[in-house]
Amino acid sequence: MASLPSPALLVALIVGGGFVIWWAWQNQRRRTHPVPPGLQEGIDLPFDEEFELYHNALSLCSMKTRLCMAELGVRYKSHHIDLIETGCYENIRPRLLDVNPGGTVPVLVHQGHPVYESHEQIRFAAQHALPSSPGLIPDDxxxxxxxxxxxxxxxxxxxxxxxxxxxxxxxxxxxxxxxxxxxxxxxxxxxxxxxxxxxxxxxxxxxxxxxxxxxxxxxxxxxxxxxxxxxxxxxxxxxxxxxxxxxxxxxxxxxxxxxxxxxxxxxxxxxxxxxxxxxxxxxxxxxxxxxxxxxxxxxxxxxxxxxxxxxxxxxxxxxxxxxxxxxxxxxxxxxxxxxxx
Ligand SMILES: N[C@@H](CCC(=O)N[C@@H](CS)C(=O)NCC(=O)O)C(=O)O
The missing domain is CATH 1.20.1050 (Glutathione S-transferase Yfyf (Class Pi); Chain A, domain 2)
Structure with a gap:
């Protein structure tokens, strides 16, 4: 008669199996895909303020969009997202992936519509700033x-x-x-x-x-x-x-x-x-x-x-x-x- 697995093996199998199921479930939830650059009018996200920015303190592209908003004098609701170098991989969790399935920052959100790619964000912000904002785009x-x-x-x-x-x-x-x-x-x-x-x-x-x-x-x-x-x-x-x-x-x-x-x-x-x-x-x-x-x-x-x-x-x-x-x-x-x- 085949002998039963030892209790230690049984525990290892249960823990290992549980981990694989958890990983597969998380992997599904955290699936990413490339996103098109620019304003996405077809995407509607929940929002509180006209402009919202998902960004990171160190990220080069986040600094660029923050700087542009400051130059224009445009206020925004700030959502800081950690990257591993500033603390943890918040950018590959659902909180950010729901906003950018590409898994990167920054994301500028205008009236619930995301704008992807920082170089597109600064162009968008400069074109949609208040008439009283300084013009960051030459007329010529x-x-x-x-x-x-x-x-x-x-x-x-x-x-x-x-x-x-x-x-x-x-x-x-x-x-x-x-x-x-x-x-x-x-x-x-x-x-x-x-x-x-x-x-x-x-x-x-x-x-x-x-x-x-x-x-x-x-x-x-x-x-x-x-x-x-x-x-x-x-x-x-x-x-x-x-x-x-x-x-x-x-x-x-x-x-x-x-x-x-x-x-x-x-x-x-x-x-x-x-x-x-x-x-x-x-x-x-x-x-x-x-x-x-x-x-x-x-x-x-x-x-x-x-x-x-x-x-x-x-x-x-x-x-x-x-x-x-x-x-x-x-x-x-x-x-x-x-x-x-
Ligand atoms: N071309 C994109 C680049 C976005 C990007 O790669 N962001 C970096 C930070 S600068 C990021 O989120 N990295 C997250 C990671 O690699 O885990 C833009 O200009 O917005």
Whole structure:
């Protein structure tokens, strides 16, 4: 006669089976799919205020939309959504997936209709702001076309670690890897595990596992992330050279000359990210790009910078930056590795 399974095996089977059923159920609820860019008039979401914004403190694209709203003086109801680097994978839970089945932030919601993609959100907001709002879009068609090309050049599109040669926005995630590494130190492994189970792009949580396991001092041992960082650094240098030439041509103070436009919104958040990853000096120091340096100083003097960026920063971001600085101060080889030169 066959013997009964031991109580320990029985418990393991019940727990394991329960986990698989829970995972399959959650996986179904958290299914993602690509969403079209722009305003989705066919989607109706519950809303309390004319504008609502689902965003994250650190996310480049969220900073861009927040900044644009602040420049326009348009109020919105704020829904902060954590990403793993700021605490947990809230972006792949139903609260956000109901609003954006793509699983990313930001999402601007206008009278219940979502607008996807931050570069579309800033265009939408600028076109739908009050008549009394400052005009962030030039009247002149040629200037508008030029602004559009710079919006494209600062956008983050498709795969965040590809196409950095086409857009400075796509060079940003690679440059952020060291900050991700110091911020993730504070996040327990089990929180990253939620991403391993449910994230639509498993490479991303696995990258965070690798960064957390290595730590900032040993980040140089991670071959692929280091390659992405070096490539992104070169690509950002090329975009900044183009920006330098543009600023010299127009004479500033803004990208298109005297009018501050959506193109400046795009660049401000890229410079802010360079600040957050302690890379202002490597790119702008020693008089390398004086027009860009003056431009960045002018951008930081705008009240919207304080309102939309500094006032939304989190201790985790600033502590991550401090940790990154002190690791580089302690190890010149690490500095060389992260900053190149
Ligand atoms: N092209 C999109 C990019 C959106 C995007 O990738 N957002 C990032 C933060 S900047 C995100 O939500 N990532 C979540 C994740 O990878 O888990 C836009 O411009 O809005």
């Amino acid at each position: 068609a040629a200037a508008r076309a030029e602004m559009e090309s710079w919006i494209d050049r600062t956008s983050l599109t498709d795969d965040p670690i590809q196409h950095g040669d086409q857009s400075a926005g796509n060079a940003v995630p690679g440059l952020t890897l060291p900050l991700f590494c110091t911020m993730i130190e504070k996040i327990p492994f089990w929180k990253i595990f939620e991403g391993v189970l449910f994230h639509f792009d498993k490479k991303r949580p696995l990258l965070f596992v690798a960064l957390k396991t290595a730590g900032i001092e040993k980040i140089g041992r991670l071959g692929l992330p280091m390659k992405i960082l070096a490539r992104s650094r070169d690509q950002m240098g090329v975009h900044l050279d183009a920006l330098e030439a543009q600023l010299e041509k127009t004479g500033g103070p803004w990208l298109l000359g005297t009018q501050y436009t959506l193109a400046d919104v795009g660049w401000l958040v890229i410079f802010e990210r360079l600040r957050q990853v302690d890379s202002i000096e490597p790119f702008l120091g020693n008089g390398q790009r004086p027009a860009c340096a003056g431009y960045w100083t002018a951008l930081t003097s705008r009240p919207a910078y304080r309102e939309a960026i500094l006032e939304h920063s989190q201790p985790l971001i600033e502590q991550g930056l401090e940790r990154l600085r002190s690791a580089k101060d302690a190890d010149p080889v690490l500095r060389q590795l992260l900053e190149g030169g």
